[in-house]
Amino acid sequence: MSHRMERxxxxxxxxxxxxxxxxxxxxxxxxxxxxxVETAADLGFAKVFVSHLxxxxxxxxxxxxxxGAAGYFRGELGKVLTLRHVPELAFYWDDSIERGARLNRLIEEANRDSVNPSGE
Incomplete structure (x- = not known):
């Protein structure tokens, strides 16, 4: 990905x-x-990944x-961004935080089991 797209x-x-x-x-x-946010190379479309804390x-x-509010968000972005075209927005749920927390729990359980294999 180019530096411009990252920006x-x-x-x-x-x-x-x-x-x-x-x-x-x-x-x-x-x-x-x-x-x-992942924006297409032609700036026509952007995937927005969200999660709830x-x-x-x-x-x-x-x-x-x-x-439902994507049009409003796009309009507001158009007011502050200096882009010729503001991309269409699509929202996706990002469950990476949940997956990370689950992996941490599994690692902790595995570490406890390896330290105390008899389960005592």
């Missing part, structure tokens, strides 16, 4: 985070984290809310 991804991530923190008052989007139980509802 565009970072700018979109930062601005979307700012918009959600300061301008959105929807309780479903509180504690939402934008983990990554508290729960992942309502992920379908959260993604529907974000998808």
């Amino acid at each position: 565009v991804n970072q700018l979109i991530r930062e601005e979307l985070s700012r918009i959600m923190q300061r301008e959105i008052r929807d309780p479903r989007l509180e504690f939402l984290s934008i983990n990554a 508290v729960t992942s139980e309502n992920k379908k509802e959260i993604l529907q809310t974000l998808t």
Whole structure:
């Protein structure tokens, strides 16, 4: 990935985070984290990966809310980014934090078992 694309991804991530923190008052989007943005090379489309810091139980509802507000987010990005075309936004759930926590638990369990193989 080129340096320019990395910078565009970072700018979109930062601005979307700012918009959600300061301008959105929807309780479903509180504690939402934008983990990554992957923009297509032609800047026509951007995948936005999100997770919730508290729960992942309502992920379908959260993604529907974000998808419904994608036009608003795109308009707000157009006001602050100096791009000829602001990409269409698509939101995806990022479960990497959950997978990482699960792997950490498994590693801890394996370490405990290797230190105390009899289970005492």
